[in-house]
Amino acid sequence: MVKMPAEVRETLEKQKPVPIATASKSGVPNVIFVGLLKIIDDETLMIADNFFNKTAANLMDNPKISILCYSSDTKKSFQIKGNVTLCKEGENFDQMRKWVHGVNEKLPAKGCVMVKITEIYNAMWGPAAGKQIT
Ligand SMILES: Cc1cc2nc3c(=O)[nH]c(=O)nc-3n(C[C@H](O)[C@H](O)[C@H](O)COP(=O)(O)O)c2cc1C
Numbered sequence: 001m002v003k004m005p006a007e008v009r010e011t012l013e014k015q016k017p018v019p020i021a022t023a024s025k026s027g028v029p030n031v032i033f034v035g036l037l038k039i040i041d042d043e044t045l046m047i048a049d050n051f052f053n054k055t056a057a058n059l060m061d062n063p064k065i066s067i068l069c070y071s072s073d074t075k076k077s078f079q080i081k082g083n084v085t086l087c088k089e090g091e092n093f094d095q096m097r098k099w100v101h102g103v104n105e106k107l108p109a110k111g112c113v114m115v116k117i118t119e120i121y122n123a124m125w126g127p128a129a130g131k132q133i134t
Helices: 006-014 054-061 091-103
Strands: 018-023 029-034 037-041 044-049 064-071 076-087 111-122
Touching: 006 037, 006 064, 006 076, 018 054, 029 054, 044 076, 044 091, 054 076, 064 111, 076 091, 091 111
Parallel strands: none
Antiparallel strands: 018 029, 018 064, 037 044, 044 111, 064 076, 076 111
C-alpha cells in the first residue's frame, strides 16, 4: 500500500463530486460520480454505496477502482488506484452508516467500500502527465 502525499490529499478533499471508475470482469469500463467519499487516513478511503448498480456488480467481480481529482486553483490533478473491500456489516459498515445518515438520514447506506491505495499518478497535462508519483 502507498501513502497519499499532502498535495494529493488536498486535491482529493476538494474534489466534489468525485469520478470513480470500475471495470467488469470482461473489461467493460464504468465511471460514476460519488459525493460521499471520505479520507480515513493517507492509505485508506471510504465510499458510501447508496445507489451503486453496475459499480457494485463490477466491484464484486473485480475489486479494483480508479479515482480522479483536479484542482483549478493549484492546477494539480491525480489519478488514484486502489484495491477494494466491500462491507455489509462490521465496524467500517457501522461507521459508514453513521456518517451517511448524519448527512441525510433518508439515504439507503447499503454498502461500504473501503479502498486501500496502491498507486498514484500525475494526471495533469504537460511533460509529467501519466508519471507515477507513488
Ligand atoms: C453529483 C452526484 C453524486 C453522487 N454520489 C453518490 C454517492 O456518494 N454514492 C452513491 O452510491 N451514488 C452516488 N451517485 C450516483 C452514482 O453516480 C450512479 O448514478 C450510481 O452508482 C448508478 O450507476 P452504476 O450503475 O454505474 O453504478 C451520485 C451521482 C451524482 C450525479
